[in-house]
Amino acid sequence: VIDPYLSRTSSSAALFDIACEHIPGGVNSTARATWSGWSPHPLFVEQGRGSRLTDVDGNTYIDYLLGLGPMILGHRPPAVTRAVVDFIERRGTVFALPTADEAVLAAKIVAAVPSVEQVRLANTGTEAVLYATRLARAFTGRSKIIRFEGMYHGFSDGMYWSKHPSIATAGPDARPVPVPQGPGLPSGVERNLIILPWNDADILADVLAREGDDIAAIITEPVMCNTGCILPQPGYLEAMRALTEKHGVLLIFDEVITGFRLGLGGAQARFGIRPDLSVFAKGLGGGFPVAAVGGRRAVMDLVARGKVSMAGTYTANGIAVAAANAALDELARPGTYERLEAVSTCLRDGLSAIFAKAAIPAYVEGIGALLQVWFSDTPIRNYRDAERHADQDIFRRWWEGMLARGVLFHPGAYENLFISTAHSFEDVEATLAAANDVVSRLA
Numbered sequence: 001v002i003d004p005y006l007s008r009t010s011s012s013a014a015l016f017d018i019a020c021e022h023i024p025g026g027v028n029s030t031a032r033a034t035w036s037g038w039s040p041h042p043l044f045v046e047q048g049r050g051s052r053l054t055d056v057d058g059n060t061y062i063d064y065l066l067g068l069g070p071m072i073l074g075h076r077p078p079a080v081t082r083a084v085v086d087f088i089e090r091r092g093t094v095f096a097l098p099t100a101d102e103a104v105l106a107a108k109i110v111a112a113v114p115s116v117e118q119v120r121l122a123n124t125g126t127e128a129v130l131y132a133t134r135l136a137r138a139f140t141g142r143s144k145i146i147r148f149e150g151m152y153h154g155f156s157d158g159m160y161w162s163k164h165p166s167i168a169t170a171g172p173d174a175r176p177v178p179v180p181q182g183p184g185l186p187s188g189v190e191r192n193l194i195i196l197p198w199n200d201a202d203i204l205a206d207v208l209a210r211e212g213d214d215i216a217a218i219i220t221e222p223v224m225c226n227t228g229c230i231l232p233q234p235g236y237l238e239a240m241r242a243l244t245e246k247h248g249v250l251l252i253f254d255e256v257i258t259g260f261r262l263g264l265g266g267a268q269a270r271f272g273i274r275p276d277l278s279v280f281a282k283g284l285g286g287g288f289p290v291a292a293v294g295g296r297r298a299v300m301d302l303v304a305r306g307k308v309s310m311a312g313t314y315t316a317n318g319i320a321v322a323a324a325n326a327a328l329d330e331l332a333r334p335g336t337y338e339r340l341e342a343v344s345t346c347l348r349d350g351l352s353a354i355f356a357k358a359a360i361p362a363y364v365e366g367i368g369a370l371l372q373v374w375f376s377d378t379p380i381r382n383y384r385d386a387e388r389h390a391d392q393d394i395f396r397r398w399w400e401g402m403l404a405r406g407v408l409f410h411p412g413a414y415e416n417l418f419i420s421t422a423h424s425f426e427d428v429e430a431t432l433a434a435a436n437d438v439v440s441r442l443a
């Protein structure tokens with residue numbers, strides 16, 4: 001039997017062999033590696049345009065991978081490209097001095113996100129999370145951070161823990177032990193981490209009652225996007241907000257994926273929760289590397305007074321700021337999110353209908369321009385549910401079938417499908433036709 005993936009992607013296979021000579025693993029990020037699902041080799045990209053991506057073998061896909069989130073305006077959004085090209089041609093890139101454009105961008109972010117009174121830029125989500133946790137520790141004078149099993153907050157020493165641990169070795173369900181995501185982390189940093197299961201307010205209340213005085217912050221994705229897509233249980237984020245306030249613990253929303261995707265105000269505007277600090281990246285820059293950490297003035301004031309240093313040769317570089325200014329202007333155009341929501345809902349409802357009548361148990365979870373399919377007969381509320389109930393093998397066959405029919409998303413069951421403003425109702429129709437065909441063969 002000839003593997004259709006191999007026969008359609010021979011140029012990618014050849015390039016992967018060459019890349020592996022000098023690039024360890026052949027790729028420049030773990031999420032593109034063979035062991036993350038792109039086996040036996042990832043697709044090598046020729047170009048993207050709007051909702052489409054074309055690989056080096058000339059296959060064109062409807063793209064729901066979307067760079068893992070940043071391409072909320074689709075590939076090559078003209079307004080963003082123009083703004084960046086214009087900036088670098090007429091003005092430059094890096095000055096180690098401020099530009100007027102930074103204040104303009106900060107004002108847009110503050111206007112868009114209800115809880116953000118002041119904001120500093122960074123380059124990546126990893127970096128912005130690092131700033132947020134440092135600010136929280138400086139503000140409270142406490143060291144410990146609560147984070148949740150199954151989430152990802154970047155690869156810093158302090159955060160690269162318990163994303164997808166083997167649950168056989170990760171301790172009790174109610175009080176997991178910190179598990180490093182890999183070797184190379186200094187021993188001891190985990191003493192400042194408390195790992196909890198997500199979506200359980202009772203456990204959170206209990207831990208805060210006993211250890212609250214030592215805890216600087218809780219960091220959470222407002223929607224779990226790093227173990228597929230899992231919505232917060234009704235009242236969970238509200239409980240988290242109330243409990244953190246009671247114990248003087250800062251609440252940090254990691255909106256790296258949800259920010260500017262679930263709406264201009266992110267997940268927090270959608271759920272009506274005001275975190276103390278928020279982190280943004282992906283959607284903010286329309287495909288260019290820029291991130292931000294912002295929040296209450298009282299906390300951000302530590303930066304204003306020079307107590308907490310936030311530095312970086314490339315922070316707020318001309319490209320990043322021009323891209324983010326242009327991207328936010330595009331996103332703020334009247335009707336943008338309404339249409340994005342309509343297209344996304346059409347895809348989610350269409351897929352839900354297909355899986356509802358499928359011969360295998362599966363359901364779609366999603367919100368805004370974001371979704372994932374769970375192949376499970378049990379609702380998934382946190383990471384251990386996913387490990388115990390989600391069928392990764394069927395997911396793989398679903399992914400292969402969709403890819404063979406020209407629909408691209410990440411091969412990992414714990415990733416998401418992303419929708420952009422460039423996706424059309426016709427794209428959704430074509431996707432649903434492919435899904436119908438694939439699902440009928442999955443049983």
Ligand code: PMP
Binds near residue numbers: 123126152226
């Ligand atoms: N936080 C979350 C929720 C993320 O999903 C990611 C990346 N996928 C990060 C932080 C890290 O962002 P970056 O890759 O830009 O460092």
